[in-house]
Amino acid sequence: MKIHSLDVYIIDLPTIRPHHLAMHTIVTQTIVIACIKSEDGIEGWGEVATIGGASYSEESPEAIKLNIENYVKPLIIGENPVNFDALSYKINRYVKGNYFAKALVESAMVDLVAKTLNIPAYELFGGQCHESLPVAWTLASGDTAKDIEEAQNCLAAKRHNIFKLKIGKGNPKTNVAHVIKIKEAVGDAGSVRVDVNQAWDEVTSLYCIEALQNGGVDLIEQPLVRWDNEGMSRLTSRFKVPIMADESLGTVQEAYQISKLRAGNVFALKVPKAGGLTATKKVAAIAEASGIPMYGGTMIESSLGTAICAQLYSTIPELTFGTELFGPLLFKDNITVNQIEYENFEMKIPSGPGFGMEMDREKVKHYSRDI
The missing domain is CATH 3.20.20.120 (Enolase-like C-terminal domain)
Structure with a gap:
């Protein structure tokens, strides 16, 4: 099994009420999702959430997407996601910081591997x-x-x-x-x-x-x-x-x-x-x-x-x-x-293959900035 493609999307989800923090009030939450597809056509999905652009972390949603596409993606295309720990180590060697971006890519690889093996990711x-x-x-x-x-x-x-x-x-x-x-x-x-x-x-x-x-x-x-x-x-x-x-x-x-x-x-x-x-x-x-x-x-x-x-x-x-x-x-x-x-x-705890969640592609399309 090899990684064929990696796509990243920025999603904005409205909240039921304002959520107040010291640095920001959330009325629309921004998440970044990634889809890694194997050459066999199996998809693995990952997500990280951010708070207030760059008000909580140094990594804004836009930076997460850009840095994955420019610097992380070339390191894993054609590689075997079963070795996700080794690939994360490889990414760490060539990409400094960017912890949210790294977490997003790793989670998508884990979902892909677990789905391929037809097991929950926690295994x-x-x-x-x-x-x-x-x-x-x-x-x-x-x-x-x-x-x-x-x-x-x-x-x-x-x-x-x-x-x-x-x-x-x-x-x-x-x-x-x-x-x-x-x-x-x-x-x-x-x-x-x-x-x-x-x-x-x-x-x-x-x-x-x-x-x-x-x-x-x-x-x-x-x-x-x-x-x-x-x-x-x-x-x-x-x-x-x-x-x-x-x-x-x-x-x-x-x-x-x-x-x-x-x-x-x-x-x-x-x-x-x-x-x-x-x-x-x-x-x-x-x-x-x-x-x-x-x-x-x-x-x-x-x-x-x-x-x-x-x-x-x-x-x-x-x-x-x-x-x-x-x-x-x-x-x-x-x-x-x-x-x-x-x-x-x-x-x-969801217990289906991967992380146990089935993506709603219409909702992804509706709330995404990128589709």
Whole structure:
């Protein structure tokens, strides 16, 4: 089997409501998808999602597409995708950085190989440890009463019992008070967590984290700017509430440094940031070796990208803090025929060949900038 072609598309999907982060508010989510076709005509599909163009990562959707087409594609055409790990190593030798682009290409190769073998992709990564995974939901109205009502409805429907609030934008003390009121209303029925998206300095973090810890919040995500590992280490050692590394954690090398410095005592795994599925599994191994619990993060992918992450996360024995793979629930529409199933506070891991998702070509065409 050899790779015959590689095509990349930029897709814009509208959301059901604004999704607020410190650096951007999402009303239309941009994803990049790739289709790798073998000489036998079998297709493998991959996806990565971005946030706000280049506001979250250095890689914009346009750069991902251009760099794959100009620099990555020539390295893999005519090669055997069964050797996807060796091909990823080859790409790393000739293309610096570009981790989202590398993750996109690798995921499409993995899907192709698994479909050719007629197995789920998770069998290529050690096999499945979980048939379903807990999923957090982000409360994002900004109105305390509305967020409490939404959380209670999610609990009653057994859809989510983990709730996350983005609090990096606006007045920190006001945001903290908002979160604590929600936690008081939810009580022991659900876990309440916050994501600061790098928006606080260390002085602000000292006050806010103490208040959140006293208010019963279960997890603080990336309070400081991504490069401040020393500051993150000080916060981690000071507070009992876990502090999670997200934006600061991407590559295997970054995982090693964070574990060594304890610049966060929870790891947020994200396939694009690590540079692919194989690299993410290595990051997870560093966490396991360091005694650091893990969380299956999201870049707010569509059902395809969610399935890619979920299949990889399902091979990790312990995801102590669950996952955040709610992406498909945020979109008005999707690009696959079948959908991710959510029930009993968890998502079911797709189990068909490849990543288990069938592409809806009409939807791809409708939402693509390129067709």
